[in-house]
Amino acid sequence: MSYTNSSKKKVALIDCNSFYVSCERLFNPKIQNVPVVVLSNNDGCVISRSTEAKKIGIKMGEPYFKVKDLVKKNNVQIFSSNYALYGDLSRRVMKVxxxxxxxxxxxxxxxxxxxxxxxxxxxxxxxxxxxRERVLKWTGIPTSVGISNTKTLSKVANHIAKKNKAGVIFLKKNIDTILKNFDIADIWGVGRQLSKLYIKNGINNAYKLKNISNTWVKKSTNVLGAKTVMELRGIPCIDLETEETKRKSCCVSRSFGKKVESLDKLKESITTHCLNAAEKIRTDKQTTRAVTVFIRTSPFDKNRKYYSNSITIELPVATNNSIELVKTAISGLKKIYKYGYFYQKAGIILSKLRDASEKELNLLAPILENKSKPLMRAIDFTNAKYGRNAISIAQAGISNDWKMRREHSSRIDTASFDFLPKINI
Ligand SMILES: [Mg+2]
Incomplete structure (x- = not known):
């Protein structure tokens, strides 16, 4: 079966190569051509690998303890994830x-x-x-570019571009040859469950999926499955979400590096999370109507009793005022905190988000808002300039010994003068 392609649409997928590793390399010339690995939160699993690390046989998602021997033997450079750095460089790449x-x-x-x-x-x-050249020149981050008629095919093209020296592939001719060698599980939108189903039915590469009958795919999968098939045929079905669709809720949570027992320590962590979440929604020019606080102990700790709870507090007036939100969050925390447990995770969700420009039908709203706006703006400006948490509130604590385990952090923060890379000459 062959499908002719009348569409003139062209989509490019630009993907940063080993992004977290590339970010670490930017400020550390010593790790240019050596194996490098970045670990997930609390130094749990491998989440980014340099080409050299891939060649040694370090797999994506593998727990750190499992690869420790390989790391030692090959002198692999290990880094804890540094999301402040990655987030900042990501913004720069997207700007270009x-x-x-x-x-x-x-x-x-x-x-x-x-x-x-x-x-x-x-x-x-x-x-x-x-x-590709401009992103590299202006940000220092290497990328791969895949171009084709549909988003799904541009993903395929990008996959090939990753292995190609030039780093750019325009997929138009000989698509079928490429699809025949393209693993079913590597297709965009085909998750683990779906690929199991396809393989069970003898569909083990992209070419076979492309030529599957419409009736079968509609009956056996869902709308998205059918769309993927159409896109493999070169018929665009998944639109670009160009308008920045704003989030409906904002969650910030972390597992503790060391288990936490006291209410004071939990307060510090909830306050910090709340400040981060408030800053995020202010950046997106949003306000919130509801604050959820949640805490839990480890579900895997067989020797201790399990406890998990959450509370949602509705706000009378939508706000993005940090002080207001922290006050609310802490009052919620006090209601769900129970003494005698060892907590492993705490977090906050701001929900019922709305556009900050939407007017409140509440008499108090304009008064409250006018009071808080200049202060919040000053806080955000100072923190952007002098580093995260340059201005915070006392509740966030100074010791922060509940923080994540980050034994291998490069400690570079492009938004903080304290963490500028040091070069020994
Ligand atoms: Mg990538």
Whole structure:
């Protein structure tokens, strides 16, 4: 069966190569050509690997303790995740990409779809090269660029571009040859469950999925499954979400590096999370109507009793005022905290988010808002300039010994003068 392709649409997927590793390398020339690995929160699992680390056989998602021997034997450089750094560099990369077109969907911290329909076929590969070169030159981050008719095919193209020296692939001709060698589990949108189902039915590569009958796919999977098949045929079905669709809720939570027993320590952590969440929604120009606090002990600790609880408090007036939100969160925490437990995780969710410009039908609202706006603006400005938590509130504590385990952190924060990289000459 063959499907002709009349669509002129062109989508590029730009994906940063080994993003977290690349971020660490930016400020550390010594780790350029050696195996490097970045670990997840609390130094749990491998979440980013350099090409050298991949060659040694370190797998994605593997627990750190399992690869410790390999690490030692091959002198692999280990880093704890440093999201302050990655987040900042991600923003820089996306800013460069936005310079090419405003039809952009930021898909994850290190990936974005760009609509390149306005570029001619014979020029688009060269255009991809320009994108790649500019991102590298302006941010120092290497990327791969995959271009095709649909988002799903641009993902396939990107996969191939990753292994290609030039780093750019425009997938238009010989698509079937490539799809025949493309593993079913590597297709965008085909998760573990779905790939199991496909393999059970003898569909083990992208080409076979492309040529599956419409009736079968509609009957056996869901709408998304059918869309994936259409997209493999070169028919665009999944639109670019270019308009920044604002979030409906904002959650900040962390597991503790060391279990926490006292209410004071929990207060410190909830306050810090709440301040971060409040800053996030202010950045997105949103306000919240409800604050949820949750705490729990470890479900795997067989020697101790398990406790988990949460509380949601509705606010009379939508706000993004840090002080107001922390006060509410702490009052909630006091209601659910129980003495005698060893807590492993605490977090906060701000929900019922709305546009800050939406007017409140409440007589008190304008008075409260006018009081808090300049203060919050001053806090955000100072923290952006002088480092996170430069201005905080006393409740957030100074010791913070409940914080995440980050034994291997590069301690670089591009938003903080204290953590500028030091170079010994
Ligand atoms: Mg990547």
């Amino acid at each position: 990409l936005k310079g090419f077109t405003d039809k952009i969907e930021i898909y994850s911290i290190d990936e974005a779809f760009l609509d390149l329909s306005h570029i001619k076929d014979e020029q688009v590969e060269n255009y991809g090269k320009q994108i």
